[in-house]
Amino acid sequence: MSKRIAIIGGGYIGAELAKSLDNTAEVTLIEPRSHFVHAPAMIRAVVDPALLDRALIPYDRLLKNGRVLRARANGIDADGVTLDDGQRVAADYIVVATGSSNATPFKPVGDDIDGLRQANQRVHDQLNAARRIGIVGAGAVGTELAGEIAHAMPDKEITLISDTGRLFPTMPEKLGTALASKLRDAGVTLVLGKRAENLQSLTEPYAGRLKLSDGSELEFDLIFPVLGSRASSELLDGLPDTQKSTANRVKVDRWLRPSSLPNVLAAGDLADAGDGMTIVATSRQLPWLKATLKGFISGKPLEQMKPYKPWGPKAPILVPLGPKRGNSFLGLFTAGDLLTRKMKGENLFVRKYSKLLNRA
């Protein structure tokens, strides 16, 4: 009899894993949203809302044999998953990939895809009307957002604020200095090594005055709080022996197990496996998950399979500043405009994920 695999969450981990096991096992993907949300495009969509038509991709063609259940999971045990309407999905193996939430308009609130479309249009209109733009947080999303606005709306006065002394402080120095110099070229003011002390919202753009940690104050027509992702790990709270790490993530062992249940694995943003909260991390976890689940199906015990090895400090990162410029760290060297544009900036991997979801 074929094995039953329940995958909870249809993001980068869940959608690709479900498709890759569709011919090997009885797959059920549990996902409350109608559409896959291609996060990298949500940044450019702030300046170009039309991009949403291609970056929100319906799930209906993803699986040929298995099923996508439009539902939220609210309980897990050794025998399966309980959905929010009480229905049960019996499973031999469970993969939890419930991901993370982020600020508006970068990810939907819960399963509300129409709400994301409306928020995108609202923020786009606010951005059009604004002159002075503050971006608080200079991780990849904040830095890319500054670059996208500077490229598409060169008349805006953009200030990118970070409490770190330089951009991308954990990466090779060349990446941050090259990006900083391109942003300054494009007219962006960088305020580094200072904290915004009085953010009125951590999740919604708003107009107001920011107090910085050196006592200075700056007035903006629109402030984007861009302070990083928070893992959606509540579903795992009821499992035996789980432990949280930072950003609400759940610790996993070397075989990506979040608890003492041997048939439950967790991956992606939710799981602290030693990787960052990135698609780049999911791209390393996915081949391991596919091989390990296929091993499970053929009867191999988990401990006889290779443990997962995270990227470590060489994890690549691609940071476009609009469709033409940007820099990337590719594990061995820092690349400039041409490679960043070809690899990501031009089309933001939209085609790759349309293809994954069996769209033209």
Ligand SMILES: Cc1cc2nc3c(=O)[nH]c(=O)nc-3n(C[C@H](O)[C@H](O)[C@H](O)COP(=O)(O)OP(=O)(O)OC[C@H]3O[C@@H](n4cnc5c(N)ncnc54)[C@H](O)[C@@H]3O)c2cc1C
């Ligand atoms: C604006 C933005 C841009 C980004 N750009 C990049 C980039 O360019 N490169 C990069 O490497 N990373 C990027 N990231 C990070 C990347 O989006 C995440 O690392 C990635 O989404 C993680 O994938 P995941 O499968 O773990 O979770 P997610 O993609 O968050 O998917 C989780 C899924 O689980 C579902 N879910 C949640 N709870 C439940 C439940 N109880 N039951 C069932 N389903 C549930 C959700 O509806 C969601 O569809 C970006 C993030 C943001 C916010």
